[in-house]
Structure formats: C-alpha cells, structure tokens
Amino acid sequence: MGRPNVGKSTLLNHLLGQKISITSDKPQTTRHRITGIDTRENHQTIFVDTPGIQNTEKKAINRYMNRAATSTLFDVDIIVFIVDRLVWSEEDQLVVKSLAHATCPIILAINKVDRIVEKNKLLPHIQELSRHLRWTNIVPISAKSGHNLEELRQIINKHLPERPHLYDADQITDRSERFMAAEMIREKIMRQLGQELPYKVAVEIESYTQEPEIVRIDALIWVESAGQKKIIIGQSGDRIKKIGIDARHDIEKMTEQKVMLKLWVKVKSSWSDDDRMLKSLGYDE
Ligand SMILES: Nc1nc2c(ncn2[C@@H]2O[C@H](COP(=O)(O)OP(=O)(O)OP(=O)(O)O)[C@@H](O)[C@H]2O)c(=O)[nH]1
Ligand SMILES: [Mg+2]
Structure with missing residues (x-):
C-alpha cells in the first residue's frame, strides 16, 4: 500500500x-x-x-x-x-x-x-x-x-500464517494473458506520452485469438477527445506504431510466442467518469 x-x-x-x-x-x-x-x-x-x-x-x-x-x-x-x-x-x-x-x-x-x-x-x-x-x-x-x-x-x-498453499507452485498470477496484454499496451502509453494524457486512456482487448503459431490481438485504445486521439496516433502514425512495437515485444516475451497486435484509437468523452463505461472496460470489482 x-x-x-x-x-x-x-x-x-x-x-x-x-x-x-x-x-x-x-x-x-x-x-x-x-x-x-x-x-x-x-x-x-x-x-x-x-x-x-x-x-x-x-x-x-x-x-x-x-x-x-x-x-x-x-x-x-x-x-x-x-x-x-x-x-x-x-x-x-x-x-x-x-x-x-x-x-x-x-x-x-x-x-x-x-x-x-x-x-x-x-x-x-x-x-x-x-x-x-x-x-x-x-x-x-x-x-x-x-x-x-x-x-x-x-x-x-x-x-505468514500456516495454511495450505492456495495456488500451484508454477502459477505466478491470477490474471489472464488477455488482461496482461491490455496492461502492457497501457504501460507503453503511460511511458511514452506526456503528463496529462495517460489518465484519459483506457485499453480494451476486442479479440485475443490463440492460433497454433501465433497470438492475434485486436485492441482498442479509448481516449476522451479527438485531440487526444491525434496525439496517440502521432505524426503520420509514428506514435501508435512505436506503442504497438514496444507492447508486442512485451506480449511476445510473456506468451513465448509470435504476436500480431493491431491497435485502434476510439473517442468516448468522459469515459473515466462514466460508471457503465468503466464497468464494461473491466473497472469493476
Ligand atoms: N531510484 C529508484 N526508483 C524507483 C525505485 N522503485 C521504483 N522506482 C521508480 O519510481 C517510479 C514509480 O514506480 P512504480 O512501481 O510504478 O510506483 P507505484 O507505487 O506502483 O505507482 P502507482 O501504481 O502509480 O501507485 C518508476 O519510475 C520506478 O522506476 C527505487 O527503489 N529506486
Ligand atoms: Mg503501481
């Protein structure tokens, strides 16, 4: 804490x-x-x-x-x-x-x-x-x-209290790879953008498909305004490309597989203050 x-x-x-x-x-x-x-x-x-x-x-x-x-x-x-x-x-x-x-x-x-x-x-x-x-x-x-x-x-x-172990010895987290992938994309956004924008950004995995040789991931990056969308995309798409490359690298390390990652940016004003939208993005206990 x-x-x-x-x-x-x-x-x-x-x-x-x-x-x-x-x-x-x-x-x-x-x-x-x-x-x-x-x-x-x-x-x-x-x-x-x-x-x-x-x-x-x-x-x-x-x-x-x-x-x-x-x-x-x-x-x-x-x-x-x-x-x-x-x-x-x-x-x-x-x-x-x-x-x-x-x-x-x-x-x-x-x-x-x-x-x-x-x-x-x-x-x-x-x-x-x-x-x-x-x-x-x-x-x-x-x-x-x-x-x-x-x-x-x-x-x-x-x-530590004495108790039977709750998880198998080789389990490292209770979160899914799908969740972790969304977080890795968000991390690159947090790290690559200036002070204000990261807080206006959420990542949603639209589809996560495991194929024999490759994992295919389609992800949406939610922002709150058209201006923010422009910043995420960057000059001729440079920024989003860099976010995608860095995130894919981390996801490949996690899954130990080749990853095909596609990113889209969408605008939904005030998603961060909208309980229903938050719920649908997984901010829900
Ligand atoms: N020099 C130094 N930097 C550290 C150390 N621990 C964390 N940092 C840096 O501090 C910053 C914040 O680290 P986080 O681990 O993201 O902090 P946090 O408490 O989880 O932050 P929130 O998730 O925002 O609550 C990062 O830039 C870290 O690299 C440390 O022991 N030494
Ligand atoms: Mg933290």
Missing part, C-alpha cells in the same frame, strides 16, 4: 523476479489490484499490488482505484506500507489514516534509498516515522536495485 509513484509495482516485480505489474514514472499507473504468487520451498506468498491512494483526482475511475486499494486492507495477513525516501506528504498521511483500521502486522518500507543523497538523515526520519503508527518493522529498501529485499522477504515470511 502507499500513495501513487512510491514504487509498489516495482517492488512486486522484483520480489517475484518477473514483470507482472506495469510501472512508469507517472503517478496512478496501477489501476487494479494485481496478484503475484511466489512459491519457494514451503512458503507461498501471495503479493497484492494496489493502486496508489490519493485524493486529488475525484472521477469515477479514481474512486474505483481508491476502493480497489483500501478494500485490500481487510483481505490480507500482512501490509507493507511504502514511502518514497525521506518524503512525508499529506497523501502518505491519508494512507496511514486508512491503515489505522487494519488489524494485521504493518511493515514500513522506505523505498528508493539508492537515491537518498543525505544518508545521515535516514535515521532521524525513521524515528520520526515511528510516531505515525505502530510499525511491526521498518526496512529501508530499493525496489529497483534489490537492496534489502531479501531482508524484507524474511520479515514477511516470519508473519
């Missing part, structure tokens, strides 16, 4: 050793709960990545995202609350407020320590953070470089 952009999805991917959740340098990249299953010898950990909790954007999609995050609080045995270096903001405070209702152990992970310049400020910061909630542990980590992640894993293991 944590506010947007602190590195939750990067952490999930690093702990799993595989990319399950999309990441970008823009806040509000993750829109759904994403489950990653990690089975090692007698431990099975089901990591749940959540959208960043925030209160600046208030459309239907943002309400959905906040709900997807906060509803997770009561479904888990352990919470890892993530903060970004020495920053403590109102949004962090907002997350802590919702954590106050949780009854399970809460581990505080201070992420991106690879980018802390004034290392001597870390210890006083840790002391300061102890005032906000009763953390079971406080661990400085780098989700990107892997620093201290084994220590974090050990701490999590100590708190």
Whole structure:
C-alpha cells in the first residue's frame, strides 16, 4: 500500500523476479489490484499490488482505484506500507489514516534509498516515522536495485500464517494473458506520452485469438477527445506504431510466442467518469 509513484509495482516485480505489474514514472499507473504468487520451498506468498491512494483526482475511475486499494486492507495477513525516501506528504498521511483500521502486522518500507543523497538523515526520519503508527518493522529498501529485499522477504515470511498453499507452485498470477496484454499496451502509453494524457486512456482487448503459431490481438485504445486521439496516433502514425512495437515485444516475451497486435484509437468523452463505461472496460470489482 502507499500513495501513487512510491514504487509498489516495482517492488512486486522484483520480489517475484518477473514483470507482472506495469510501472512508469507517472503517478496512478496501477489501476487494479494485481496478484503475484511466489512459491519457494514451503512458503507461498501471495503479493497484492494496489493502486496508489490519493485524493486529488475525484472521477469515477479514481474512486474505483481508491476502493480497489483500501478494500485490500481487510483481505490480507500482512501490509507493507511504502514511502518514497525521506518524503512525508499529506497523501502518505491519508494512507496511514486508512491503515489505522487494519488489524494485521504493518511493515514500513522506505523505498528508493539508492537515491537518498543525505544518508545521515535516514535515521532521524525513521524515528520520526515511528510516531505515525505502530510499525511491526521498518526496512529501508530499493525496489529497483534489490537492496534489502531479501531482508524484507524474511520479515514477511516470519508473519505468514500456516495454511495450505492456495495456488500451484508454477502459477505466478491470477490474471489472464488477455488482461496482461491490455496492461502492457497501457504501460507503453503511460511511458511514452506526456503528463496529462495517460489518465484519459483506457485499453480494451476486442479479440485475443490463440492460433497454433501465433497470438492475434485486436485492441482498442479509448481516449476522451479527438485531440487526444491525434496525439496517440502521432505524426503520420509514428506514435501508435512505436506503442504497438514496444507492447508486442512485451506480449511476445510473456506468451513465448509470435504476436500480431493491431491497435485502434476510439473517442468516448468522459469515459473515466462514466460508471457503465468503466464497468464494461473491466473497472469493476
Ligand atoms: N531510484 C529508484 N526508483 C524507483 C525505485 N522503485 C521504483 N522506482 C521508480 O519510481 C517510479 C514509480 O514506480 P512504480 O512501481 O510504478 O510506483 P507505484 O507505487 O506502483 O505507482 P502507482 O501504481 O502509480 O501507485 C518508476 O519510475 C520506478 O522506476 C527505487 O527503489 N529506486
Ligand atoms: Mg503501481
């Protein structure tokens, strides 16, 4: 759990050793709960990545995202609350407020320590953070470089309840390849476009056909205006071509097959504030 952009999805991917959740340098990249299953010898950990909790954007999609995050609080045995270096903001405070209702152990992970310049400020910061909630542990980590992640894993293991494993040892997520393909396309859009546009974009897989030698995917990119459509397509189609190439590359890696990916852009004004449209795009618990 944590506010947007602190590195939750990067952490999930690093702990799993595989990319399950999309990441970008823009806040509000993750829109759904994403489950990653990690089975090692007698431990099975089901990591749940959540959208960043925030209160600046208030459309239907943002309400959905906040709900997807906060509803997770009561479904888990352990919470890892993530903060970004020495920053403590109102949004962090907002997350802590919702954590106050949780009854399970809460581990505080201070992420991106690879980018802390004034290392001597870390210890006083840790002391300061102890005032906000009763953390079971406080661990400085780098989700990107892997620093201290084994220590974090050990701490999590100590708190795991004894229970039969819920998934087969070779299962890595409960999401379908179809869902993952849509996310990979959205990731390229998040990464390649400027600050505003990514939030106006949704991806819908129209058809996903597995053939003996190839996977054929037709996907719709929904935007909210004709101007946005023009930006996604780019000068003589350059942008959408690049999005398509990068996304296809990732989907081929995931499916270990050749992929034929076709993208179309469609306009539906205010889809992000339209409950029915959101439901049809899979923003539905
Ligand atoms: N330097 C550094 N960058 C990191 C680290 N962890 C994550 N990042 C970067 O921080 C940005 C946000 O990472 P995400 O994993 O997408 O963050 P998130 O918390 O999942 O964000 P939302 O899904 O928007 O809530 C990306 O550009 C990451 O590469 C880290 O340990 N060190
Ligand atoms: Mg994320």
